[in-house]
Amino acid sequence: MLKFLVKRILWLIPVVLGVSVLIFTIMCFTPGDPARNALGADASQESIDEFNEKHGLNESYLVRLGSFLKSTFVEFDLGTSYINGSSVSEQITSRLGYTLKITYIGILISIVLGIPAGIIAATNQNTWKDSLSMVVSLFCASMPSFWFALLLVMFFALRLGWLPTVGVKSWTGYILPCVSIGIGGAAGIARQTRSSMLEVIRQDYVTTAKAKGQSHSRIIWGHCLRNALIPVLTVIGSQMAVLVGSSLVCETIFSIPGIGSYLVTGVNQRDYPVVLGCVVILSLIFSLTMLCVDLMYAVVDPRFRNILK
Amino acid sequence: MSEKDVLLSIEDLVVEYSSDSEIVHAVNDVSLQISKGQTLGLVGETGAGKTTIAKAIMQILPDPPARITGGKVIMDGENLLDLKEDKMQKIRGNRISMIFQDPMTALNPTIVVGKQIMEAISLHEKVSSREACRKAEEMLEKVGIPKERYSDYPHQFSGGMKQRVIIAIALACNPELLLADEPTTALDVTIQAQVLDMMNELKQEFGTSVLMITHDLGIVAETCDCVAVIYAGEIVEYGTAAEIFDNPQHPYTTGLFGSLPNMAKEGGRLKPIDGMMPDPTELPEGCKFAPRCRFATEKCRQGRPELRSAGGSHVVRCMRTS
Amino acid sequence: MQSVKTNQSMVKKSQFGMVMKRLAKNKMAIVGLVIVIILLMIAVLANVIIPYDYGYQDTSALLQAPCAKHLLGTDNLGRDILSRLIYGTRLSMKMGILSVLLAAALGTFLGSIAGYYGGIVDDIIMRFLDIYQSIPGLVMCVALAAVLGHGLNNSILAVGITTMSGYARMIRGSIMQVKGMEYIEAAVAINAGDRRIILKHIMPNAISPLIVQMTMGIGGAILMASTLSYIGLGAQAPMPEWGSMLAGGRSYMRDYGFIVIFPGLMIMICVLAFNLLGDGLRDALDPRLKD
Numbered sequence: 001m002l003k004f005l006v007k008r009i010l011w012l013i014p015v016v017l018g019v020s021v022l023i024f025t026i027m028c029f030t031p032g033d034p035a036r037n038a039l040g041a042d043a044s045q046e047s048i049d050e051f052n053e054k055h056g057l058n059e060s061y062l063v064r065l066g067s068f069l070k071s072t073f074v075e076f077d078l079g080t081s082y083i084n085g086s087s088v089s090e091q092i093t094s095r096l097g098y099t100l101k102i103t104y105i106g107i108l109i110s111i112v113l114g115i116p117a118g119i120i121a122a123t124n125q126n127t128w129k130d131s132l133s134m135v136v137s138l139f140c141a142s143m144p145s146f147w148f149a150l151l152l153v154m155f156f157a158l159r160l161g162w163l164p165t166v167g168v169k170s171w172t173g174y175i176l177p178c179v180s181i182g183i184g185g186a187a188g189i190a191r192q193t194r195s196s197m198l199e200v201i202r203q204d205y206v207t208t209a210k211a212k213g214q215s216h217s218r219i220i221w222g223h224c225l226r227n228a229l230i231p232v233l234t235v236i237g238s239q240m241a242v243l244v245g246s247s248l249v250c251e252t253i254f255s256i257p258g259i260g261s262y263l264v265t266g267v268n269q270r271d272y273p274v275v276l277g278c279v280v281i282l283s284l285i286f287s288l289t290m291l292c293v294d295l296m297y298a299v300v301d302p303r304f305r306n307i308l309k
Numbered sequence: 310m311s312e313k314d315v316l317l318s319i320e321d322l323v324v325e326y327s328s329d330s331e332i333v334h335a336v337n338d339v340s341l342q343i344s345k346g347q348t349l350g351l352v353g354e355t356g357a358g359k360t361t362i363a364k365a366i367m368q369i370l371p372d373p374p375a376r377i378t379g380g381k382v383i384m385d386g387e388n389l390l391d392l393k394e395d396k397m398q399k400i401r402g403n404r405i406s407m408i409f410q411d412p413m414t415a416l417n418p419t420i421v422v423g424k425q426i427m428e429a430i431s432l433h434e435k436v437s438s439r440e441a442c443r444k445a446e447e448m449l450e451k452v453g454i455p456k457e458r459y460s461d462y463p464h465q466f467s468g469g470m471k472q473r474v475i476i477a478i479a480l481a482c483n484p485e486l487l488l489a490d491e492p493t494t495a496l497d498v499t500i501q502a503q504v505l506d507m508m509n510e511l512k513q514e515f516g517t518s519v520l521m522i523t524h525d526l527g528i529v530a531e532t533c534d535c536v537a538v539i540y541a542g543e544i545v546e547y548g549t550a551a552e553i554f555d556n557p558q559h560p561y562t563t564g565l566f567g568s569l570p571n572m573a574k575e576g577g578r579l580k581p582i583d584g585m586m587p588d589p590t591e592l593p594e595g596c597k598f599a600p601r602c603r604f605a606t607e608k609c610r611q612g613r614p615e616l617r618s619a620g621g622s623h624v625v626r627c628m629r630t631s
Numbered sequence: 632m633q634s635v636k637t638n639q640s641m642v643k644k645s646q647f648g649m650v651m652k653r654l655a656k657n658k659m660a661i662v663g664l665v666i667v668i669i670l671l672m673i674a675v676l677a678n679v680i681i682p683y684d685y686g687y688q689d690t691s692a693l694l695q696a697p698c699a700k701h702l703l704g705t706d707n708l709g710r711d712i713l714s715r716l717i718y719g720t721r722l723s724m725k726m727g728i729l730s731v732l733l734a735a736a737l738g739t740f741l742g743s744i745a746g747y748y749g750g751i752v753d754d755i756i757m758r759f760l761d762i763y764q765s766i767p768g769l770v771m772c773v774a775l776a777a778v779l780g781h782g783l784n785n786s787i788l789a790v791g792i793t794t795m796s797g798y799a800r801m802i803r804g805s806i807m808q809v810k811g812m813e814y815i816e817a818a819v820a821i822n823a824g825d826r827r828i829i830l831k832h833i834m835p836n837a838i839s840p841l842i843v844q845m846t847m848g849i850g851g852a853i854l855m856a857s858t859l860s861y862i863g864l865g866a867q868a869p870m871p872e873w874g875s876m877l878a879g880g881r882s883y884m885r886d887y888g889f890i891v892i893f894p895g896l897m898i899m900i901c902v903l904a905f906n907l908l909g910d911g912l913r914d915a916l917d918p919r920l921k922d
Contacts, residue, residue: 014758014762015761015762015765016765018758018759018762018765019762019765019766022762022766023766023774026774026775026778027774027778138903138906138907139899139903141906142850142854142899142900142902142903142906143895143898143899143902144854144857144858144861144874144895144899144902146858146861146877147877147891147894147898147899148895150877150881150891150895151891151892151895153884154884154885154891158884158885203414204409204414204415205414205416205417205418207364207369207409207415208409208415208416208417208425208475208478209417209428210367210369211367211401211402211407211409211479212401212406212428212478213398213399213401213403213429213432214398214402214428215395215398216394223417223420226420227417227418227419240767241764241767241768242767242768242769244767244769244770245767245768245769245770245772245858246769248769248770248773248862249769249858249861249862252862263770263773263774264773264862266777267774267776267777267862267864268777268862268863268864270777275774275777278770279766279770279771279774282766282767283766283767283770286765286766287765290765300419301418301419302419302462302464303418303462303464
């Protein structure tokens with residue numbers, strides 16, 4: 001178990017390195033002149049040269065990659081913004097908390113809504129409860145999260161005035177953003193929970209439990225759920241990727257000073273160090289979550305533990 | 310046999326499986342009696358309805374598609390089919406329990422085996438969880454598994470060991486009736502003998518009646534007091550083991566014996582029964598075995614033969630028995 | 632040889648018939664199919680059926696609520712929302728379909744190399760995909776759109792490249808599965824070339840899961856592309872892309888809710904239809920997977 005944990009954590013290193021190299025390379029080889037972007041179209045040649053010199057843009061790709069990796073992973077410095085010269089690392093540190101809160105509360109909402117909905121649907125197969133939860137989750141899964149966010153704002157903030165439209169000054173500010181990014185995940189999780197629950201209910205060991213004289217509800221909760229959760233974990237992982245993505249737009253809509261909105265600003269200004277830094281950090285958040293999901297496999301499924309030994 | 314000795318009696322049981330378009334007649338008017346302390350063998354091909362009968366007694370058939378559409382299952386003067394689900398839960402695993410065919414899939418992979426045994430005990434006996442746990446360990450020892458393995462998961466056991474665990478679960482509450490559904494089919498031949506011996510010992514110890522479902526006549530000869538031969542959801546022949554083995558009357562039963570390899574007779578060819586079981590969605594009108602029967606006449610194809618006595622407790626469903 | 636071939640094609644055909652039969656039985660899939668066909672027709676006929684030009688500004692009717700003249704109202708510049716939605720269908724369909732084709736092509740290329748050659752090539756490609764998929768889809772897509780620049784075509788590229796990895800994994804998986812089968816070994820035994828084996832023997836088996844994934848992928852691609860436009864990276868004004876219509880209408884949603892309701896509804900219907908159709912196709916192609 002410990003060996004697996006160490007191995008799995010060590011695997012994060014090549015992943016984060018790989019992500020950095022990949023994104024750096026993409027940024028490096030795509031056409032576009034960062035200097036002109038930063039300084040404006042009518043900047044003088046001198047100031048452009050000075051800009052390129054300052055940010056080391058005249059060097060070859062490999063030299064730039066080397067110095068980028070060194071500063072990122074040895075000095076933990078993600079460089080400075082092309083646009084306003086502020087430190088990207090500092091910005092990200094101050095913004096990290098918001099993004100973590102939003103995405104993790106979001107995935108929590110997905111799980112808390114999705115799993116019970118799936119169980120209700122599966123245990124009431126082919127009844128109105130089943131149809132209702134499946135139709136609702138079908139719609140939720142197809143809905144753009146930013147549109148749902150707008151609808152929520154329109155109704156709960158503008159129409160009813162219950163919740164703030166923007167900002168996270170108090171905990172009420174988190175409700176709409178987290179719900180809006182969590183709902184899609186809830187739909188996906190509900191669908192997977194239903195189908196794996198139905199699969200598990202048909203298994204022989206459920207008949208064994210029934211033959212012992214166990215009651216229906218105890219069979220569902222005690223015998224089926226844990227086995228049904230194994231494939232659901234995979235979906236939770238993939239939904240986390242979607243959720244981190246949705247957080248970009250969500251933070252923009254609700255003016256939350258997180259990494260997502262920082263990335264969107266950076267992208268719109270073609271501020272490459274900002275984009276690079278944000279992508280690396282968001283990927284790291286996602287990879288850490290996937291690590292947790294893998295550990296959850298070991299908790300839920302004893303066979304998985306055995307493989308790891 | 311006298312009324313008093315009868316533990317469980319099945320009367321005219323009918324079970325159907327229905328899908329969108331067709332109805333499968335899995336069990337048709339089956340009547341059986343199981344006496345106290347006795348082992349009754351239920352013999353027949355795959356798909357003859359043996360497992361369905363056992364699951365109908367326990368009322369653990371998957372509904373839908375399966376439905377018990379007629380008959381009674383009487384135990385202590387009570388029709389189990391009329392019992393409410395919560396009453397039935399008190400009987401399952403306690404007074405009647407079942408051993409399943411495939412040990413590989415019959416245990417929950419995410420629960421330690423000891424707990425799966427303990428679950429049955431704490432469901433039916435008013436004992437503390439510590440006491441239940443101790444009893445579960447005792448059961449493990451009884452089926453030949455060291456109690457240290459209480460906290461192991463099913464995937465850490467071999468097939469034979471898993472079947473022992475399943476037997477431990479079934480016998481945990483000292484049931485009056487044990488339904489053993491092909492308990493050794495999925496096991497290696499060497500393990501089969503061990504498991505059967507163990508079951509016999511435990512049966513002696515607890516005085517349990519057994520319904521032994523199998524297609525293996527060797528197992529029947531070894532373990533059963535009485536035998537019911539079932540074909541296409543019907544009992545075609547019933548008698549004591551001696552009556553059936555010494556004097557098989559129904560062509561299907563003789564066919565079953567004919568398809569057994571016999572070490573004693575040298576050079577004799579095996580005689581398989583020609584043809585296939587009839588499609589249970591459209592069973593033949595008269596005798597269900599007529600299409601495969603060497604002796605079938607026009608009479609067989611028209612009317613359904615009744616069970617007729619062939620001396621003693623021996624009954625046969627064949628036109629040729631008079 | 633000839634007779635074997637015809638035999639095979641007959642098997643294929645009857646399989647296709649079975650799939651269609653099963654699909655026709657699935658009501659949800661049919662609903663999806665019908666909506667997809669309607670959307671495609673709207674996309675093709677957009678020029679003909681729009682009541683107004685999508686850029687036409689009726690300055691006498693700014694922010695008009697739905698009425699007889701403007702069935703779904705007008706936006707802040709007096710543009711007819713219905714016309715813009717109709718034209719937007721064309722854009723979304725184009726983005727969805729083209730980016731999925733791109734993703735499938737890239738993915739198939741990478742996946743078949745990995746699956747067919749195996750060994751170290753496979754290892755390298757798979758590790759690359761692991762890293763690739765450690766970047767959440769939309770984050771990757773936004774970063775790509777940032778370097779590629781604004782515009783409809785660039786967002787197609789960005790979405791296509793981002794979603795490529797799923798196809799690569801799937802194709803690799805089905806090739807691995809087929810590769811172990813005897814008839815491939817037989818083909819190798821008669822010395823058929825690599826390319827021939829891939830194209831003639833392996834691809835046909837990978838095609839049905841590919842179709843399912845592409846169908847479902849179109850919905851996801853439309854969703855992603857509209858998100859890009861919403862952020863301001865995709866199609867640019869005055870193009871009536873649904874995402875950018877939402878972004879444009881945001882400031883007015885307090886009093887004119889219809890401005891943001893309808894474009895989002897269109898995205899949802901569109902994604903829903905492709906998902907339903909994809910689910911139905913999956914169940915029809917592989918009935919074992921159905922509950």
